Structures are given as C-alpha cells and as structure tokens.
Amino acid sequence: MRAGVLTVSDRVSRGEAEDHSGPRAAELLAAWGFAVEVRVVPDGVAEVEAGLRSFLASGVALVVTTGGTGFGPRDLTPEATRGIIEREAPGLSEAMRAATFGFNPHGMLSRGIAGIAGTALVVNLPGSVKGVEESLAVIGPALRHACELAAGEPSEHRSGLC
Numbered sequence: 001m002r003a004g005v006l007t008v009s010d011r012v013s014r015g016e017a018e019d020h021s022g023p024r025a026a027e028l029l030a031a032w033g034f035a036v037e038v039r040v041v042p043d044g045v046a047e048v049e050a051g052l053r054s055f056l057a058s059g060v061a062l063v064v065t066t067g068g069t070g071f072g073p074r075d076l077t078p079e080a081t082r083g084i085i086e087r088e089a090p091g092l093s094e095a096m097r098a099a100t101f102g103f104n105p106h107g108m109l110s111r112g113i114a115g116i117a118g119t120a121l122v123v124n125l126p127g128s129v130k131g132v133e134e135s136l137a138v139i140g141p142a143l144r145h146a147c148e149l150a151a152g153e154p155s156e157h158r159s160g161l162c
Helices: 021-031 047-059 077-082 090-096 103-111 131-151
Strands: 002-008 035-041 061-064 113-117 120-125
Touching: 002 021, 002 047, 002 120, 021 035, 021 061, 021 131, 035 061, 047 061, 047 077, 047 120, 061 131, 077 113, 077 120, 090 103, 090 131, 120 131
Parallel strands: 002 035, 002 061, 061 120
Antiparallel strands: 113 120
16 A cells, blocks of 8 residues: 655755654554655645645555644645545544643644545644654554545454444
8 A cells, every 4th residue: 555745844845954754754654554655845735735636646545744734824734635635534633633632732733634535545744753653653553444445445344342
C-alpha cells in the first residue's frame, strides 16, 4: 500500500530549514507496511491543494501532511485539505488531539482534519516531530484498515460484540 507525506513549510521549501517531521512520518508509516514518498510544498492553500492532488493522482492510498495546522496566518493546511476531501473523518483528528490532553497543552491548538478524497485517506498532522510521533502513535494502527475501507475493499469487522 502506497502513502505520500506532504511537508508543508515555507522555510523548508526555500531550503532555509531541514525537514525532520516528513521523514519521521515516512519512517513510522513504513513500519506499518506503507511504501512512502515524501514531498515538500510551501504554505498556502493553492500550493497544498496542488501537492495533495499530485499525490492522489499518483494512486496513493494515504496522504499525510505535516505542518500548517496551527494558528499562524500562513497555517492553511486544513483549509486546503477541505478543498480536496469529499467526506470528513473527524474521529481521526479528534483522537489525535485527545491523546495530548493533560500533558501537552499545545496539542489542542492543532486545527488538523482528516477525510476521504476519492478512494484515499488524507490526514493532517502537526509540523513538529513530536506532534507527528504522538499523532501517529494514536491513529497509525487504524490507518491501513481505514485505507482499505476508503478504497471499497472487503473488510472484516472484529469488535467482539454481537
């Protein structure tokens, strides 16, 4: 299963900073069996939308973004993602934010969203390595199954309930 990681950063895209969160997200996704490609785009709705559309056109099952989910004036990744997805998946973003309550007061400042675009899943992650790690620790185990469901693949639901 293929995944794309889209790092959203003006500074990284201009070569003024090194991307640490994108490669870390790729490493974690690879551990869950995804074949991953990392790309970088500057902040901005049009740039992020173009990056997302490019990954989706290549047939990936999952695109995670890192960066652009905060309160800054150029943090527009959720707005760009809303322009791409057809159906939101709020449980994923809610779970990521909820996991930080009580020990990271900045976790609640993430405006990231998640949703389905065509047959692929798109998830916004925070821009820090720690935020990527905390978020993927929560949702990572469900991503493969979520991608299978989004693609319309047969699925076995094992809840243990009647």
